[in-house]
Amino acid sequence: MTTTDTRPHPGGFATLAGRSVARVGFGAMQLRWADADDEPVAVLRRAVELGVDHLDTAEFYGDGTVNRRIRAALAPYPEHLVLVTKVGATANPGGEIELRLAQRPEELRAEVEANLTTLGVDRLDVVNLRRADMPPGLIAEGDQVVDLDDQLAVLMGMRDEGTIGAIGLSNVSADQLRRALPAGIVCVQNAYSLVDRTTEPVLDLCREHGIARVPYFPLGSSWPGTPKVTDLPAVISVAERLGATPSQVGLAWLLAHAPETLLIPGTRSVAHLEENVAAGGLLLDAEAMAELS
Numbered sequence: 001m002t003t004t005d006t007r008p009h010p011g012g013f014a015t016l017a018g019r020s021v022a023r024v025g026f027g028a029m030q031l032r033w034a035d036a037d038d039e040p041v042a043v044l045r046r047a048v049e050l051g052v053d054h055l056d057t058a059e060f061y062g063d064g065t066v067n068r069r070i071r072a073a074l075a076p077y078p079e080h081l082v083l084v085t086k087v088g089a090t091a092n093p094g095g096e097i098e099l100r101l102a103q104r105p106e107e108l109r110a111e112v113e114a115n116l117t118t119l120g121v122d123r124l125d126v127v128n129l130r131r132a133d134m135p136p137g138l139i140a141e142g143d144q145v146v147d148l149d150d151q152l153a154v155l156m157g158m159r160d161e162g163t164i165g166a167i168g169l170s171n172v173s174a175d176q177l178r179r180a181l182p183a184g185i186v187c188v189q190n191a192y193s194l195v196d197r198t199t200e201p202v203l204d205l206c207r208e209h210g211i212a213r214v215p216y217f218p219l220g221s222s223w224p225g226t227p228k229v230t231d232l233p234a235v236i237s238v239a240e241r242l243g244a245t246p247s248q249v250g251l252a253w254l255l256a257h258a259p260e261t262l263l264i265p266g267t268r269s270v271a272h273l274e275e276n277v278a279a280g281g282l283l284l285d286a287e288a289m290a291e292l293s
Ligand SMILES: NC(=O)c1ccc[n+]([C@@H]2O[C@H](COP(=O)([O-])OP(=O)(O)OC[C@H]3O[C@@H](n4cnc5c(N)ncnc54)[C@H](OP(=O)(O)O)[C@@H]3O)[C@@H](O)[C@H]2O)c1
Pocket: 026, 027, 028, 029, 030, 056, 057, 086, 130, 170, 171, 189, 190, 215, 216, 217, 218, 219, 220, 221, 222, 247, 248, 264, 265, 266, 267, 268, 269, 271, 272, 273, 275, 276
C-alpha cells in the first residue's frame, strides 16, 4: 500500500503474494449457478467498487463459465486486482458430477493454460494446488495419487516461465505444508469456519511462516445438509446484541481470530456481497469473542 492509496479496503490491508490486498476478498464459485451473466457481472463489479481486490476462482467452476464471467465483468482488469485460481481438478462435461480430479503434472499444466485463456491474462497472480487426500470433495485414487513434490516441480517451472506469479496450496495438512515450504508457498486455502476448525494446526504453521490463510466455506458452504455458521445459537445471539447479521458475525470472527486470515465469502447476491464486505468493519468485543470461541 502506498500513502496515496485511497481505495476502500474492507477489513484492512494484508499482503498476498507480495501485493497489498483488502482482507475481505470474494470467492467466485457461487457465480457458477446463475442462469445468465447479468447477475454475476453486477456482483463482481460491485465487489471491486467496494474495495475487493482479491478474487478466488477456478477453471473447473462450470467449465470456464465463472472465469468468463469474471473477464466479462472486469477486463481490462484493475491493476490492483489479485486473481487467484486453483488447479487439481478439471471440468467433466456430461459426467455425473461436473468435475473430476486432474492431479497429474501434465494435467496441472493444462489447467493453468485453460485458466490463462478464459481469464484472458498472460499470468495468473496466484495458483493454488488443490490436493485431494482428504475430504471435503473427491479423494484421489489410482493414477490421481501424485507425489506433492512432482506437482510442485511443474508449478515452480511455470512460475519460472512467468505464467504463474506465486504458488499456494489447498486442502492440505500441516505436514504437507511443511514439506512444501521450500517451494515458497504464499497462501493456504483450507476449509475453516466457526462450524469446522479441524485445520487449526495448519493455521498455526501459516502464522509461523507469514503465509496468508484463506478459509474456504467461511460460512459453512452452500452444500445442503451441512452445518451453517449462521445457525449457531452463539452467532445469532452475538449478532442480535451487536446489531449485525449472523453472516457478518461469522466472517468478523474469522478476521479477528487470526490476523493472517483473508476472506473469500461466496455469494451471487449483491445484497449479501454488501453485507459480507461490511463485516470487515464489524468489531467483535471480548465478550463476543469469548462467546463464539
Ligand atoms: N479450495 C477449495 O477446495 C474450495 C472449495 C470450495 C470453495 N472454494 C472457494 O471458497 C469460496 C467460498 O466458499 P463457498 O462460496 O462455497 O461457501 P461459503 O462462503 O461458506 O457459503 C456460501 C453460501 O453462503 C451464502 N451466503 C453468502 N453470503 C451470505 C449472507 N451475507 N447471508 C446469507 N447467506 C449468505 C451463499 O448464498 P447466496 O448466494 O444466496 O448469498 C452460499 O449459499 C468459494 O466461492 C470458492 O471461491 C474453494
